Amino acid sequence: MKYTEMNREQLIAEKAELDKRFNDYKAMGLNLDMSRGKPSKEQLDLSMDMLNDTDYTESGIDLRNYGIIDGIPSCKKLFADLLGVEPKNILLGPNASLSLMFDYIAQAYSHGVMGSTPWSKLPEVKFLCPVPGYDRHFTILEYFGIKMINVDMTPDGPDMDAVEALVKDESVKGMFCVPKYSNPQGITYTDEVVRRIAALKPAAEDFRIIWDNAYIIHEIYDEGDDLLNIFDVLPEYNNDDMVIEVCSTSKMTFPGAGISALAASDGNIADILKRLNCQTISYDKMNQHRHVKFFGDVDGIKAHMKKHAAIMKPKFEMVLRHLENELGGKGIATWIEPRGGYFISLDVMEGCAKRVGELCKEAGVVLTNVGATYPYGNDPKNSNIRIAPSLPPVDELDLAAQILCVSVRLACVEALL
Amino acid sequence: MKYTEMNREQLIAEKAELDKRFNDYKAMGLNLDMSRGKPSKEQLDLSMDMLNDTDYTESGIDLRNYGIIDGIPSCKKLFADLLGVEPKNILLGPNASLSLMFDYIAQAYSHGVMGSTPWSKLPEVKFLCPVPGYDRHFTILEYFGIKMINVDMTPDGPDMDAVEALVKDESVKGMFCVPKYSNPQGITYTDEVVRRIAALKPAAEDFRIIWDNAYIIHEIYDEGDDLLNIFDVLPEYNNDDMVIEVCSTSKMTFPGAGISALAASDGNIADILKRLNCQTISYDKMNQHRHVKFFGDVDGIKAHMKKHAAIMKPKFEMVLRHLENELGGKGIATWIEPRGGYFISLDVMEGCAKRVGELCKEAGVVLTNVGATYPYGNDPKNSNIRIAPSLPPVDELDLAAQILCVSVRLACVEALL
Numbered sequence: 001m002k003y004t005e006m007n008r009e010q011l012i013a014e015k016a017e018l019d020k021r022f023n024d025y026k027a028m029g030l031n032l033d034m035s036r037g038k039p040s041k042e043q044l045d046l047s048m049d050m051l052n053d054t055d056y057t058e059s060g061i062d063l064r065n066y067g068i069i070d071g072i073p074s075c076k077k078l079f080a081d082l083l084g085v086e087p088k089n090i091l092l093g094p095n096a097s098l099s100l101m102f103d104y105i106a107q108a109y110s111h112g113v114m115g116s117t118p119w120s121k122l123p124e125v126k127f128l129c130p131v132p133g134y135d136r137h138f139t140i141l142e143y144f145g146i147k148m149i150n151v152d153m154t155p156d157g158p159d160m161d162a163v164e165a166l167v168k169d170e171s172v173k174g175m176f177c178v179p180k181y182s183n184p185q186g187i188t189y190t191d192e193v194v195r196r197i198a199a200l201k202p203a204a205e206d207f208r209i210i211w212d213n214a215y216i217i218h219e220i221y222d223e224g225d226d227l228l229n230i231f232d233v234l235p236e237y238n239n240d241d242m243v244i245e246v247c248s249t250s251k252m253t254f255p256g257a258g259i260s261a262l263a264a265s266d267g268n269i270a271d272i273l274k275r276l277n278c279q280t281i282s283y284d285k286m287n288q289h290r291h292v293k294f295f296g297d298v299d300g301i302k303a304h305m306k307k308h309a310a311i312m313k314p315k316f317e318m319v320l321r322h323l324e325n326e327l328g329g330k331g332i333a334t335w336i337e338p339r340g341g342y343f344i345s346l347d348v349m350e351g352c353a354k355r356v357g358e359l360c361k362e363a364g365v366v367l368t369n370v371g372a373t374y375p376y377g378n379d380p381k382n383s384n385i386r387i388a389p390s391l392p393p394v395d396e397l398d399l400a401a402q403i404l405c406v407s408v409r410l411a412c413v414e415a416l417l
Numbered sequence: 418m419k420y421t422e423m424n425r426e427q428l429i430a431e432k433a434e435l436d437k438r439f440n441d442y443k444a445m446g447l448n449l450d451m452s453r454g455k456p457s458k459e460q461l462d463l464s465m466d467m468l469n470d471t472d473y474t475e476s477g478i479d480l481r482n483y484g485i486i487d488g489i490p491s492c493k494k495l496f497a498d499l500l501g502v503e504p505k506n507i508l509l510g511p512n513a514s515l516s517l518m519f520d521y522i523a524q525a526y527s528h529g530v531m532g533s534t535p536w537s538k539l540p541e542v543k544f545l546c547p548v549p550g551y552d553r554h555f556t557i558l559e560y561f562g563i564k565m566i567n568v569d570m571t572p573d574g575p576d577m578d579a580v581e582a583l584v585k586d587e588s589v590k591g592m593f594c595v596p597k598y599s600n601p602q603g604i605t606y607t608d609e610v611v612r613r614i615a616a617l618k619p620a621a622e623d624f625r626i627i628w629d630n631a632y633i634i635h636e637i638y639d640e641g642d643d644l645l646n647i648f649d650v651l652p653e654y655n656n657d658d659m660v661i662e663v664c665s666t667s668k669m670t671f672p673g674a675g676i677s678a679l680a681a682s683d684g685n686i687a688d689i690l691k692r693l694n695c696q697t698i699s700y701d702k703m704n705q706h707r708h709v710k711f712f713g714d715v716d717g718i719k720a721h722m723k724k725h726a727a728i729m730k731p732k733f734e735m736v737l738r739h740l741e742n743e744l745g746g747k748g749i750a751t752w753i754e755p756r757g758g759y760f761i762s763l764d765v766m767e768g769c770a771k772r773v774g775e776l777c778k779e780a781g782v783v784l785t786n787v788g789a790t791y792p793y794g795n796d797p798k799n800s801n802i803r804i805a806p807s808l809p810p811v812d813e814l815d816l817a818a819q820i821l822c823v824s825v826r827l828a829c830v831e832a833l834l
Contacts, residue, residue, distance in 0.1 A: 036483065038484075039482065044479065044482060051471070063673075064672070065456065065461060065671075066453065066455050066667075067455075067673070095697075095700060096697050098698060099697045102697070103696070106527065120527065120538075121537075136698075139694070143695040254482075254703060255481070256480075256482065256484070256700070278553075278556045278557050279519040280515055282513075284673060284704075285673055286673075286674040287701075
């Protein structure tokens with residue numbers, strides 16, 4: 001029965017039952033973590049053979065020494081194949097694609113984009129942020145004082161009518177996108193949305209889309225989502241320079257000890273290299289070499305990611321089963337069943353998300369800070385909760401998901417009473 | 418006999434002899450490189466055992482996963498001991514201290530220093546550059562449009578009378594120093610110079626010294642130079658916040674695959690962490706752990722650096738021997754015999770350095786770009802040449818040093834004729 005259709009008496013009875021369950025969980029004194037998209041120990045163990053590399057040479061070059069700022073050729077090839085671009089359009093980066101994105105925005109701030117006015121010299125700079133989204137994107141923008149404008153996500157990707165209207169404002173300089181298995185909803189942009197993005201006619205010449213392909217090959221099921229390669233479409237609209245794509249092996253091999261890559265047009269690569277030549281002598285080429293030896297080619301990456309999927313799938317299915325069993329048909333929550341990525345996005349009755357977070361915390365379950373999926377930590381509907389099922393062992397996750405569901409029900413009953 | 422005391426006839430005879438030697442070298446079709454301070458293969462081989470680490474946990478924490486932005490405690494301790502500061506005053510960085518320095522200047526540019534006006538918002542920002550110095554410091558400053566002011570190096574360190582006068586200008590915001598075995602001269606700042614630096618009273622509150630201790634423990638002889646720990650002295654002058662120190666293992670283990678560290682006051686560390694929390698989730702903790710396991714403690718680093726010294730010493734001695742034999746007493750060149758570091762700095766007769774570079778190139782020896790040791794690539798006396806003896810095998814270095822000496826003599830004779 002839908003909570004919204006219950007009368008006061010029914011709600012009080014429901015609350016009494018939920019209070020009892022909640023207190024039972026609380027009495028267990030748990031300490032469970034569903035806050036961040038961290039791989040589990042089992043997943044990290046999958047890549048230990050990568051560390052057996054002993055011969056760090058390539059084409060006679062000693063990769064242990066200084067140099068090769070754009071990355072070693074074999075590894076550039078690997079990422080070029082993965083991203084569907086030419087090796088000349090790849091720059092290999094540090095251990096985190098987050099730094100690639102931060103440094104790119106920092107560069108636009110101090111030096112502009114391919115000769116444009118530095119953003120620091122402009123009275124106002126705005127970015128479009130599909131919401132809910134990734135908190136660390138928002139943190140970068142906030143650090144540089146860039147005003148964030150929410151754009152609602154639809155099941156197909158960002159609301160493109162809104163995006164097309166907003167880019168007519170010359171102070172709108174860019175947009176952050178997670179186009180495949182978006183964080184946190186797990187939505188993959190449809191071909192039509194990718195085409196409409198590629199066809200944008202922004203007023204600002206220095207408009208740049210940060211295409212954070214963090215979950216490029218992070219399927220949970222045998223049949224993954226297909227994402228149109230935006231670099232195949234951009235030239236049709238003379239927008240070759242509009243997109244900066246990044247990805248990393250953080251969730252393939254080791255978070256914090258993986259490698260990242262950036263794909264962009266010739267012009268953007270040259271622009272970034274100008275800065276990079278001042279910032280570093282090279283990134284970690286030994287680690288690049290390890291990754292090439294370990295994966296071999298894109299098929300090797302795919303085979304490896306199937307091992308990750310085998311660990312992730314039961315976790316996602318367990319959380320989704322609890323959501324269905326506990327919250328289904330009650331009119332108090334909606335969610336999307338993702339086919340990949342690291343998160344499940346749960347929208348609870350408006351005004352209740354923060355209370356869910358409090359209740360979970362009280363019962364020993366840490367969620368991502370409620371609100372973090374929106375710019376400035378401000379979810380205007382106080383509705384969205386990001387669930388990260390990857391880290392806990394299955395038995396802990398089982399409990400955590402139940403506690404989450406009871407907390408959602410309790411928060412909604414409280415609100416209705 | 419001094420070239421300057423030769424008459425025209427003697428110079429012509431000398432030139433004829435040198436031309437013959439030069440052409441003989443040229444006919445060998447050599448391709449020798451003394452341009453950059455790259456360790457040799459033998460040196461890189463010294464650290465291969467570092468790669469045998471297999472257990473990446475510390476205090477029960479899985480270092481393969483996300484997190485620990487400031488670095489793992491054991492590795493912070495190692496660098497704290499090396500630099501003579503508390504672990505809380507250490508941040509571990511990426512694979513290159515160059516990035517630590519670039520990112521710090523970038524932060525001051527966009528956000529100021531501990532609450533000061535961002536440097537990007539000021540009409541002019543200047544930095545003091547002891548010369549000759551390290552080209553990559555100058556490149557960072559030039560990238561950010563910071564005006565560089567030359568300060569002459571003396572055998573004791575930078576000319577402190579000049580520095581003390583220049584910091585009275587409020588637009589002078591900092592200074593780059595390589596205080597031990599300076600690049601390129603190999604000069605270690607005396608205690609008095611370090612004290613005078615620590616005691617500076619700059620007009621700018623946001624004045625920052627980048628203390629690039631790149632050769633902190635890179636001795637060539639058993640008896641190395643002693644550098645006063647500036648962090649021990651700063652508090653005496655209430656200047657705790659004035660210095661940002663960096664170092665790295667690039668020339669201890671693997672260039673490009675080592676780790677870097679930054680030491681600074683509590684206030685500076687907090688200031689940097691604000692940015693770092695937006696820029697990355699952590700640096701490579703697996704690599705930090707490898708370094709700790711490999712070195713153990715500072716004594717372990719010292720023992721390891723003795724192995725480097727054993728390889729470097731004969732190379733330095735060979736170059737110095739050739740300089741003495743070929744250029745000694747001719748009144749056309751001066752140099753310093755460094756007791757550590759990676760370079761020998763050679764000052765030839767004014768106006769001749771570029772010609773020496775051309776002649777070397779013609780005979781197949783690549784030197785560091787002549788002029789690179791000065792801001793804007795402009796050596797006002799066209800006199801300084803940086804010799805990097807580390808990379809070539811001894812037999813190649815033997816030839817390269819001879820060719821360099823002949824080229825110096827030839828260039829000077831040409832100039833005198």
